Amino acid sequence: MLRCEGATLDYGSYRALSGVTMHVDKGELVVMLGANGAGKSSLFLAISGLRKLKAGSIRLGDHELAGRKPSQIVADGLVHCPEGRKLFPGMSVHKNLMLGAYVHRRDPEGSKAILERVFEMFPILREKQHQNAGSLSGGQQQMVAIGRALMGRPKVLLLDEPSLGLAPLVVKQVLAAVKAINEAGTTVLLAEQNAYAALKIAHRAYVIENGRIVMEGDPDALLGDERIRKAYIGA
Amino acid sequence: MNLSLFVQQILNGLTLGSVYALVALGLTLVYGILHIPNFSHGALFMAGAYTAFFFIGSLGANYWVALIGAAAVTAAIAVLSERLVFSRLRDSPPLHDMIAAIGLLLFIEAVAHAIWGADFRRMAPPFPGIMRIAGTVLPIQRALIIGGAIGLMIALHLFLKRTTTGATIVAMAQNREGASLVGIDLTRVSIITFAISGALAAVAAVLFAPINLISPSMGNLVILKAFVIIILGGMGSVPGAILGGMIIGFAESFGAFYISTDLKDIIAFALLVAILSLRPQGLFPAPSR
Numbered sequence: 468m469l470r471c472e473g474a475t476l477d478y479g480s481y482r483a484l485s486g487v488t489m490h491v492d493k494g495e496l497v498v499m500l501g502a503n504g505a506g507k508s509s510l511f512l513a514i515s516g517l518r519k520l521k522a523g524s525i526r527l528g529d530h531e532l533a534g535r536k537p538s539q540i541v542a543d544g545l546v547h548c549p550e551g552r553k554l555f556p557g558m559s560v561h562k563n564l565m566l567g568a569y570v571h572r573r574d575p576e577g578s579k580a581i582l583e584r585v586f587e588m589f590p591i592l593r594e595k596q597h598q599n600a601g602s603l604s605g606g607q608q609q610m611v612a613i614g615r616a617l618m619g620r621p622k623v624l625l626l627d628e629p630s631l632g633l634a635p636l637v638v639k640q641v642l643a644a645v646k647a648i649n650e651a652g653t654t655v656l657l658a659e660q661n662a663y664a665a666l667k668i669a670h671r672a673y674v675i676e677n678g679r680i681v682m683e684g685d686p687d688a689l690l691g692d693e694r695i696r697k698a699y700i701g702a
Numbered sequence: 703m704n705l706s707l708f709v710q711q712i713l714n715g716l717t718l719g720s721v722y723a724l725v726a727l728g729l730t731l732v733y734g735i736l737h738i739p740n741f742s743h744g745a746l747f748m749a750g751a752y753t754a755f756f757f758i759g760s761l762g763a764n765y766w767v768a769l770i771g772a773a774a775v776t777a778a779i780a781v782l783s784e785r786l787v788f789s790r791l792r793d794s795p796p797l798h799d800m801i802a803a804i805g806l807l808l809f810i811e812a813v814a815h816a817i818w819g820a821d822f823r824r825m826a827p828p829f830p831g832i833m834r835i836a837g838t839v840l841p842i843q844r845a846l847i848i849g850g851a852i853g854l855m856i857a858l859h860l861f862l863k864r865t866t867t868g869a870t871i872v873a874m875a876q877n878r879e880g881a882s883l884v885g886i887d888l889t890r891v892s893i894i895t896f897a898i899s900g901a902l903a904a905v906a907a908v909l910f911a912p913i914n915l916i917s918p919s920m921g922n923l924v925i926l927k928a929f930v931i932i933i934l935g936g937m938g939s940v941p942g943a944i945l946g947g948m949i950i951g952f953a954e955s956f957g958a959f960y961i962s963t964d965l966k967d968i969i970a971f972a973l974l975v976a977i978l979s980l981r982p983q984g985l986f987p988a989p990s991r
Contacts, residue, residue, distance in 0.1 A: 541885030553880030555873045566873050570885035
């Protein structure tokens with residue numbers, strides 16, 4: 468479904484990604500583990516077209532994404548829910564969500580149906596739909612961010628650190644939502660620092676270090692790996 | 703204190719404030735999207751006045767046709783400046799945008815200079831009549847400025863709040879990366895924003911021209927004041943630009959009358975210093991990004 472081959476990205480003289488090759492199959496929930504600055508966000512930004520690759524290719528189905536504009540990539544069915552949420556703080560929750568459906572603006576009926584599903588998944592958002600997104604708590608803002616991404620009708624959803632800075636109970640809720648989204652048929656690539664919780668819901672995982680994929684495997688194998696436990700789980 | 707003279711100053715303040723607010727609105731919209739101070743915005747104001755002057759003087763158009771024509775031509779110049787200059791500097795340091803904007807300002811001024819010369823020109827007032835309101839005299843042209851500006855502000859407000867295209871502009875201003883990730887195209891939003899800013903500057907200039915003079919450097923003082931206004935109002939804030947415009951307009955009109963006409967232009971800058979020392983973030987700081 469999503470396939471990166473030798474993806475290389477530079478920030479000036481700094482190489483953020485060097486030859487990343489990875490893939491996510493249709494219907495999978497894949498976790499990308501890595502420390503701060505390992506290249507998770509750079510990979511996501513490259514996939515969604517916000518950073519231009521220096522070399523390599525990124526394909527969605529049999530469609531090349533490298534070189535396409537972010538707006539076209541969203542329309543192709545790949546939506547990126549970014550680290551730090553990047554909401555529109557001065558707009559209502561409802562408007563944030565509706566802008567998530569911007570590329571489907573010619574189909575308002577379809578978007579209304581998805582909005583209803585988002586409200587079912589996160590009932591608190593229905594209650595707060597007329598408040599400014601900036602006035603919500605961190606967990607609620609994360610729900611808006613995930614909801615906004617779903618409004619784009621993703622075939623593949625990239626979620627970058629959705630649990631960052633949230634209270635443990637909220638982390639659980641957010642990751643449960645991610646699992647439910649995947650089970651409903653959306654392919655998910657999830658970047659998480661919270662390795663243990665992420666591996667619990669994943670089908671497969673990659674480990675990225677210094678812009679390179681250093682390990683790939685099924686979650687149980689990674690959970691059992693001594694180095695992974697030391698580096699990412701702390702036990 | 704003479705009441706009718708006082709009311710007269712209120713009307714003068716409203717007139718000036720309306721013109722300043724229209725110019726500042728375009729400036730603040732562009733700043734909100736690109737985060738660059740567009741110094742060439744004053745040249746757009748000037749270009750709008752000359753375009754209307756040309757439509758009326760050389761093509762014999764009536765005032766309204768000239769107004770719409772000037773808005774369209776100036777919007778096109780603004781879009782061209784975005785396409786040819788600013789969009790190419792998107793990934794360079796902000797200083798490059800600023801220098802490019804100053805270059806554009808000088809370029810557009812030089813073009814006007816080459817075509818029309820340095821002489822002051824006068825646009826014949828299309829509506830020389832006056833109205834009397836509660837014992838106060840209000841020239842129709844000034845009523846037109848106030849009414850036109852208020853109408854445009856309401857239209858702009860509705861456009862930004864109620865339409866999807868308007869929402870994309872606000873979204874881009876509030877979080878550029880977030881806007882790109884939902885599929886909003888930065889190029890499209892930039893073009894629309896520049897077109898609106900050019901059209902607003904032109905309308906302000908054409909409304910103002912019959913009670914003022916036209917010259918290649920007519921935009922310079924206006925743009926400086928527009929910067930004062932958006933700094934006062936909060937960079938990127940639409941209500942701030944309107945309120946800031948009115949504050950400067952009123953301060954000038956009352957200052958000129960009750961203090962001294964010679965100090966009129968100093969008052970705006972004195973107010974800037976005074977307000978910013980009390981409220982460094984401006985009156986309506988933009989929401990945190």
